[in-house]
Amino acid sequence: MWKEIEAAPADAILGLTEAFKKDANPNKVNLGVGVYKDDQGNTPILKCIKTAEQKLVETETSKGYLPISGSPAYGANVQKLLFGADSEVIASGRAATIHSPGGTGALRVGADLLKAFRPDATLWVSTPTWANHKGIFTAAGFGIKDYPYYNAQTKDVDFEGMLAGLESVPAGDIVLLHVCCHNPTGVDLSAEQWDKVVAVAAAKGWMPFLDFAYQGFGDSIEEDRTAVEKLAAAGIDFLVASSFSKNFGLYCERTGALTIVSPTAAEAAVAMSHVKKTIRVNYSNPPAHGGLSASAVLDDSALYDQWIGEVAEMRERIKTMRAALVDGLAARGVEQDFSFIKEQRGMFSFSGLSDDAVTWLKENKSIYIVKGGRINVAGLTSANIDYVCDAIAEALKG
Ligand code: LMR
Numbered sequence: 261m262w263k264e265i266e267a268a269p270a271d272a273i274l275g276l277t278e279a280f281k282k283d284a285n286p287n288k289v290n291l292g293v294g295v296y297k298d299d300q301g302n303t304p305i306l307k308c309i310k311t312a313e314q315k316l317v318e319t320e321t322s323k324g325y326l327p328i329s330g331s332p333a334y335g336a337n338v339q340k341l342l343f344g345a346d347s348e349v350i351a352s353g354r355a356a357t358i359h360s361p362g363g364t365g366a367l368r369v370g371a372d373l374l375k376a377f378r379p380d381a382t383l384w385v386s387t388p389t390w391a392n393h394k395g396i397f398t399a400a401g402f403g404i405k406d407y408p409y410y411n412a413q414t415k416d417v418d419f420e421g422m423l424a425g426l427e428s429v430p431a432g433d434i435v436l437l438h439v440c441c442h443n444p445t446g447v448d449l450s451a452e453q454w455d456k457v458v459a460v461a462a463a464k465g466w467m468p469f470l471d472f473a474y475q476g477f478g479d480s481i482e483e484d485r486t487a488v489e490k491l492a493a494a495g496i497d498f499l500v501a502s503s504f505s506k507n508f509g510l511y512c513e514r515t516g517a518l519t520i521v522s523p524t525a526a527e528a529a530v531a532m533s534h535v536k537k538t539i540r541v542n543y544s545n546p547p548a549h550g551g552l553s554a555s556a557v558l559d560d561s562a563l564y565d566q567w568i569g570e571v572a573e574m575r576e577r578i579k580t581m582r583a584a585l586v587d588g589l590a591a592r593g594v595e596q597d598f599s600f601i602k603e604q605r606g607m608f609s610f611s612g613l614s615d616d617a618v619t620w621l622k623e624n625k626s627i628y629i630v631k632g633g634r635i636n637v638a639g640l641t642s643a644n645i646d647y648v649c650d651a652i653a654e655a656l657k658g
Contacts, residue, residue, distance in 0.1 A: 272391040276628045287647055288626035291639040294443065294607045295511060296574050299641050306509045308566040312556035316549075326545050328536040330359025330517075334551040337558040338502060338517040341481065342472070342488050349492045353525035356532035358539065359546040361514035363473045363503025364392060370469060370499045370518050371400035373531075373538045374434055378467075384435045386410070386422075388610075388632060390443045390471070393436060407435070410445045410610065415600040417447050423456060431465030439500075440484040441474035441606020444634035448478065448605055451486050458490045461498075468496075473503035476571040477578070477606045481507075495523050504554050506607065507571050513550025574638070578607060581640040585609070588649030594656055601637075609635045617655045625651040 270278060276292035295303050305313075329335065335357035336350075343349045360366035374381065383402040385393050386409035394404050407425030411418035429435055437457070440448050449457065461468050468491055478484045491498050497520075504515040520531040539545065557563040579602075586598050601609045613621075613633035621627040627648060629635055640648060 273630055276630065279622075280626075280628045283626050285626035287644075288628070289639065289644045289648055290628045291635045291637075291648070292628040292630050294506065294636050294638070296506060296509065296578075296607065296638045297641060299577065299643075301641050301643065303511070304509065306567065306570045308557045308563045308570060309508060309510065309553050311566075312553045312560070312563060313549075316552055316556055320552075323548075326359070326548050326551075328539050328545045329357070329532065330546045331548065331551055331555060333559070334359050334555040335517070337555050338519065340558070341475065342485060342500060342502065342519060343492055344482070344485075344489070347489075347492065349521060354523065354528045355519050355521045356528045356535065357517050357519040358532075358535055359551045360501070360516040360518050361543065361546060362505060362516040363471065363501050364396065364516070365514065365543075366501035366503070366516045366518040367393070367396050367469075367471065368400065369535065369538055369542065370501060370520075371397050371402065372542070373520075373535050374467070374469075374499075375400050375402065376534070376538070378432060378434070380432075381467075382430075382433045383469075384425075384429055384433060384466075386436070386438065386442070388444060389436065389438075391630065393471075397436075402434075409442070410447065412612070415447070415603075415610075415612075417449060417453070419449070419453055423460065426457060426460045426466075427464065429464060429466045432467070434467045434469050435461070436469050436471060437487065439470050439472040439475070439487045440478040441608070443471075443473065443606070444608050444630065444632060445610040446604025446606050446608050447610075449487070451490075454487045454490050458487075458494050461491070462494050462496050468498040470498065470500040472500055474506055474606045475502070476507045476568075477575050481568065481571070492521060497522055497527075504550065506574075508550075508554050508557070508567070510550045510554060513553070514547060515550030515554055578638050581637050581645065582609065584645050585635075585637065585640060585649065588645055589652060592649055592653035594653050596656060607636055607638045609637050611635045613652070613655070617652075620655050621651055625655075627651055 280290045338357050349355050383397040387406045408418045408421030475484045500519040502517040505511045522528040557567050586601050589598050611633045618629045
């Protein structure tokens with residue numbers, strides 16, 4: 261069957277890791293995939309998760325199926341992270357949450373669900389956006405359009421352009437928005453800007469679909485959810501795809517959630533009935549371990565405090581490496597001003613490196629960066645920062 265069929269290209273992000281693994285250069289550095297590394301270059305299991313897992317292994321008595329929507333305790337904990345424990349959304353029961361296999365799974369389940377009821381809708385994404393967004397929604401059958409987001413001159417959000425773009429989105433279409441730590445640019449909206457976006461969504465009648473993969477990597481768990489709170493307060497329909505790959509370090513456990521927020525509890529119950537149908541014909545019901553581990557952390561105040569500390573440690577180390585990169589390039593006499601990298605938020609830096617420079621760094625220095633110039637700052641360490649700065653300085657000299 262496959263004899264006449266051309267091989268598919270490698271994935272823009274995960275394909276880099278495949279190439280990196282095969283690279284024999286002892287100095288190689290993977291700044292591609294968004295996976296956190298500590299200063300020793302390891303992706304640690306968080307201490308709070310390790311403790312929770314031990315408890316889980318000791319106390320679990322069955323490997324029976326979870327409900328289609330996942331563990332109810334996990335769903336309740338996800339809602340507390342999204343809206344705050346005392347929120348009106350939780351009290352009124354107008355959100356439905358399911359455990360999805362990772363943030364990608366949440367986006368795909370949400371896309372399939374929306375496609376069933378909005379077959380003619382278009383999905384709008386920011387320019388640029390995460391390399392997998394268009395693929396996920398195209399696979400679900402959506403046509404895709406872009407709205408302006410990043411201004412390469414100011415290295416900031418082109419907010420006027422964005423707002424004008426969103427004003428033109430027809431009612432019933434779906435708009436994908438990054439809640440914080442925008443991937444790939446690292447530039448986010450202010451609270452006032454979110455107010456305006458929420459007002460446009462409410463006035464125009466398009467459906468916000470929030471991608472929330474980096475809660476805690478911007479400022480804090482609470483501050484990073486501003487957009488979610490504002491949309492909830494507007495009382496309109498929206499969806500949130502959460503990922504706990506980064507903030508709980510649960511990458512391989514595929515721990516995510518899809519939350520469907522509606523104006524009333526009755527509508528949320530209808531949404532839940534349909535999302536269960538969507539899941540049942542896809543993967544039937546979710547894996548348990550990651551969700552139960554995260555839930556065990558969130559249910560225990562000591563483990564919760566430890567988690568907050570561990571998230572802060574990751575966030576602060578990334579900021580330190582941002583500064584080290586900017587200062588390292590300046591110290592090597594690089595004329596281009598990279599100081600904007602210090603202001604970017606989350607794991608990534610949209611470095612402004614050209615695709616030619618990205619290719620040169622891979623081929624000559626075994627430094628792997630995503631096309632478009634996105635650097636995973638969390639992959640920089642005290643051991644590789646000088647090598648990376650030397651290499652970028654050399655690449656920029658041409
Ligand atoms: C990334 O953007 O690198 C991460 O979200 C991992 C992925 O699946 O692409």
